Amino acid sequence: DAADAADAAPIDLDAQDALVDTLRAIAKEHRDNLSQASRRFLDRLKHVFQTVETIERRAIGDDELALFRAFERLTPPAQLLFARLSLRNKTYFASNKIHTSDVHDVQKTVRELLAAELCAPVDVMDLKSSPASLATAVVDDVFSNKAELIDMLAAMNKPAKANAKRDELVAVVSRGVRSQQQLKWSFVVGRVGRVGATATGTGTGTGTSASASASASAPAKLMSDACGTVFKIDSRRLLAFHRTIRLFFLNEGHSLGTLYAVDAGAIRYPTFPITRAREVFPDRSAFLEYEQALLDAHALIGAIDRAGAHRQADRDASDEILTAALAPAWHFLDTQSNKVPPDPTVPPFLRQYSARWLHCVQATVGVGILERQKNYPTAIERIQQLLGGHDCSERRGHWWIRLSTDLEHVGRPTDALELAETALADPAIADHERLTLRKRVLKLSKPPRRWLKPAWKDDMPSDPRIVTIHAAAQPSTGAVRQARVRYAPLYATSTTTTPTATTPTTTTTTPTSTISVEQLALDYYASDTGGNWDGIHTEGRIFTTLFTLLLWPALFELPVPDAFRTSLQTAPLDLDSPGFSECRTAKIHEILAAVRDGHAPRLLEERWTTHHGVNARGIGNWDQWNLDQLKTIVRCLGGAATASILGILCRDYRAMTAGMPDLVLWNADRCAAKLSEVKSQRDSLRYDDRTIGR
Numbered sequence: 001d002a003a004d005a006a007d008a009a010p011i012d013l014d015a016q017d018a019l020v021d022t023l024r025a026i027a028k029e030h031r032d033n034l035s036q037a038s039r040r041f042l043d044r045l046k047h048v049f050q051t052v053e054t055i056e057r058r059a060i061g062d063d064e065l066a067l068f069r070a071f072e073r074l075t076p077p078a079q080l081l082f083a084r085l086s087l088r089n090k091t092y093f094a095s096n097k098i099h100t101s102d103v104h105d106v107q108k109t110v111r112e113l114l115a116a117e118l119c120a121p122v123d124v125m126d127l128k129s130s131p132a133s134l135a136t137a138v139v140d141d142v143f144s145n146k147a148e149l150i151d152m153l154a155a156m157n158k159p160a161k162a163n164a165k166r167d168e169l170v171a172v173v174s175r176g177v178r179s180q181q182q183l184k185w186s187f188v189v190g191r192v193g194r195v196g197a198t199a200t201g202t203g204t205g206t207g208t209s210a211s212a213s214a215s216a217s218a219p220a221k222l223m224s225d226a227c228g229t230v231f232k233i234d235s236r237r238l239l240a241f242h243r244t245i246r247l248f249f250l251n252e253g254h255s256l257g258t259l260y261a262v263d264a265g266a267i268r269y270p271t272f273p274i275t276r277a278r279e280v281f282p283d284r285s286a287f288l289e290y291e292q293a294l295l296d297a298h299a300l301i302g303a304i305d306r307a308g309a310h311r312q313a314d315r316d317a318s319d320e321i322l323t324a325a326l327a328p329a330w331h332f333l334d335t336q337s338n339k340v341p342p343d344p345t346v347p348p349f350l351r352q353y354s355a356r357w358l359h360c361v362q363a364t365v366g367v368g369i370l371e372r373q374k375n376y377p378t379a380i381e382r383i384q385q386l387l388g389g390h391d392c393s394e395r396r397g398h399w400w401i402r403l404s405t406d407l408e409h410v411g412r413p414t415d416a417l418e419l420a421e422t423a424l425a426d427p428a429i430a431d432h433e434r435l436t437l438r439k440r441v442l443k444l445s446k447p448p449r450r451w452l453k454p455a456w457k458d459d460m461p462s463d464p465r466i467v468t469i470h471a472a473a474q475p476s477t478g479a480v481r482q483a484r485v486r487y488a489p490l491y492a493t494s495t496t497t498t499p500t501a502t503t504p505t506t507t508t509t510t511p512t513s514t515i516s517v518e519q520l521a522l523d524y525y526a527s528d529t530g531g532n533w534d535g536i537h538t539e540g541r542i543f544t545t546l547f548t549l550l551l552w553p554a555l556f557e558l559p560v561p562d563a564f565r566t567s568l569q570t571a572p573l574d575l576d577s578p579g580f581s582e583c584r585t586a587k588i589h590e591i592l593a594a595v596r597d598g599h600a601p602r603l604l605e606e607r608w609t610t611h612h613g614v615n616a617r618g619i620g621n622w623d624q625w626n627l628d629q630l631k632t633i634v635r636c637l638g639g640a641a642t643a644s645i646l647g648i649l650c651r652d653y654r655a656m657t658a659g660m661p662d663l664v665l666w667n668a669d670r671c672a673a674k675l676s677e678v679k680s681q682r683d684s685l686r687y688d689d690r691t692i693g694r
Helices: 002-008 013-031 036-055 062-073 076-087 106-115 124-129 132-142 146-155 166-178 219-227 235-249 256-263 284-310 315-334 355-372 376-387 393-409 413-423 431-444 455-459 478-483 517-526 541-550 552-556 582-596 600-611 627-637 639-651 653-657 687-693
Strands: 092-094 119-121 186-189 195-198 230-233 471-473 486-489 534-537 663-667 672-676
Touching: 036 062, 036 076, 036 235, 036 256, 062 235, 076 106, 076 230, 076 235, 076 256, 092 132, 106 119, 106 230, 124 132, 124 166, 124 219, 132 166, 132 219, 146 166, 146 219, 166 219, 230 235, 235 284, 284 315, 284 355, 315 355, 315 376, 355 376, 355 393, 376 393, 393 413, 393 431, 413 431, 431 653, 517 534, 517 663, 541 552, 541 600, 541 627, 541 639, 541 653, 552 582, 582 600, 582 639, 600 627, 627 639, 627 663, 627 672, 639 653
Parallel strands: none
Antiparallel strands: 092 230, 119 230, 186 195, 471 486, 534 663, 663 672
16 A cells, blocks of 8 residues: 555656756766876866966967867866877877776767867778778777787788788788778677677677677778777867977977876976066967977988988988988078077077077088088088077087188188187187187197297196006997997006006906996006096086086076976076076075085085985986985095086086096095096097096
C-alpha cells in the first residue's frame, strides 16, 4: 500500500530540474577541474597576453588582438589544449590521439577550438585527391610511433617489413590513404588510437574499446575512423601566438616551455624589480622588420652548415650558398641604412632588438666568410662600410683589427699601420682590443715606416711566460679529430721566454694513455716539475660564476630602467652593454672594495646559501664546482686580483667571457694562483688570447 501511494504521489518537476542543473554543474566543474600547475600556467599565459597588449601595443596588430579575444572566450581546458598544441613541433593533430589528464573531454574541446576558429579541420577523405606531400605530412604528424603505423598498415592489408624504418612506414601509409582501393577488413580503435585488423570481419584486434565495422572501407576512411577529428592550428593564429611570445620574452631561447618548467618547479629564476620604461619597438613595421631579420639570421646559420657540407666536393656551390644567404646583409650596407642615426632615446642594449642591429651582425659574419675565402679586397670594402655606420659600436674594435689585418694581407702594410694608429683614438674600442691594436702598431712600425717608438710602448705588458709540453700525437678517427686533438704524453719540458737549460722529465701519465691537450697541461702542472698545482679546465666559467655570485646585488637588486622586462630573465638585458657598469657604479665599487679587502670568501658563502639552484647567467650548472673550491680559489687569487678580474668583466662582459684562459691553477699551501692558455702544436696564441690574458 505504501509503495502504491508513493507511485501515485505527484512528481516535483521543479525539484527534478534543480537536481539536473546541479548534476550538470558538478559535471562541468569536474571537466574544468585543472591541476594547480595547469591553472598557474594559464594565469602566467594570460599575464603574457595582457603584458604584450599593454606594453607593446604599437607592435601588435589585428591578428594578435583577435587571438587575445578568442582565447579569453575559451573554457580553461580549451585554453590549455591550445597552448600545449602550440608548443608541439608539428602541424597536424588527431583528436583520438590527444591524451592529457587536464582535458577530460578531448572531442568536445577540439570542437570548441574549431568553433572559435583557432583551429581548422582537415578532411582525411580529401587526402585521396591531395598532393602526396600533404598526405605524407598528415600521416607523419598524426601517427606518433612505428607501432601505430604498423597497425594502420595491417588494417589496410599491407603487412609491414619487420625492420622497416619509420619514414618508410609513413610513405606506405600515405600512399595507401591516397589510393582508391576498397578494403573488406574490420578494425578497432584502441585507447591510444591504435588500429587492429582481422580478415574475418568480426575480429576484436588488439584494442580495448568497442570494434567498428569497416566493410568495403577505403584506406582514407580507415584512417579517419582511427584518428577521429584531424585538424591543425590556424596558421594566422599560430603566427600571432608565436609573435606574442617573442614580444614578451625578446630572447629567442625562451618559449611557453619555460612557463611549464617554472610551474613544475624545475627552474627557479632570480627575484628582481621589473623596470619596463618604454616600448622596445616604435611601431608594427619595426617589429616585422626585426622578425624578418631574425629569419635572415637563421637562414645564414643554415647556409653556413650546408656550405660546410659542400665545401670539399664543390667549392663554387658552397660559395653560392653563402652569397645568397648574405644578400640581405649586403643590401643593408649598400643602401647605407646603417648611416641613419639611431633614436638617441633608445638605450644601446635595446637596439639589439632591431633589424639594423641584426643585419650588422650578419655582415660581420659575412666579413669572416670573405676572409676565409681569401677575398680580402671585398672584405676591406665591407668593413669600411660597417665602420662608417652607427650600429653595433661594441664591435668597432673588432672591425678596426680586421681591417688593419686585411690591409696587410693585400700588401699594404703602411696603410695597415696608419689605420691601426687611427683606430686607437676611437673611444668605442674595448681595453683588450686597444692592446691588440697597440701590438699591431709595434709590429708594423719598423724603420723606415716609423723611426720613433710610440710614447705608450713602455706601458705595454710583457709577454706571458710560455711552458712547452712535449707529447706524441695519437692517431684518432675523424670524428674525434673534429672534436679535439688528443695526445699520448711522453715527457714534458718547461721553457720560458728567457732561454734556460731544462731536462726532460717523465710525467705521471703513462705513454699509452690518450688525453686532451688541456688534461695534458693539467697533469704537467700537477707534477713536481710543473709546481704541484691543483687546477681545472674552465674556459672562463669559474670567473663568470664568481662574477654572478659576488656581483649579485648589482645584477639583480637595482631598478635600472628596462634592464628587467619579464620575471623569467637570468640576467639584466644590459649585461653585455658597455653601459652596464655606468648604471651601477656605486654598487659595483662597494662590492669590489669588499672583495679587495679580502671578504670574497664570506660573500661567496652568503650568496651561495641564499641563491643556490637559481637559474642565473654565468653559473650554468651549480654542481660543476663546490663552495669550498670557490672559496679556495679566491683566497689563492687574492683580493686585489679577484677584484681586478671582476672589474674587467663589469666593463666588457661579452668580450671578456669569450676569451678567458683555459686553465685556472692554484696551490692552497702557497696561497698562490695563476691562469694558463693551452694551445696544441697545430694552434697558435691569438692576439685576443694574449691581450685578454694580460
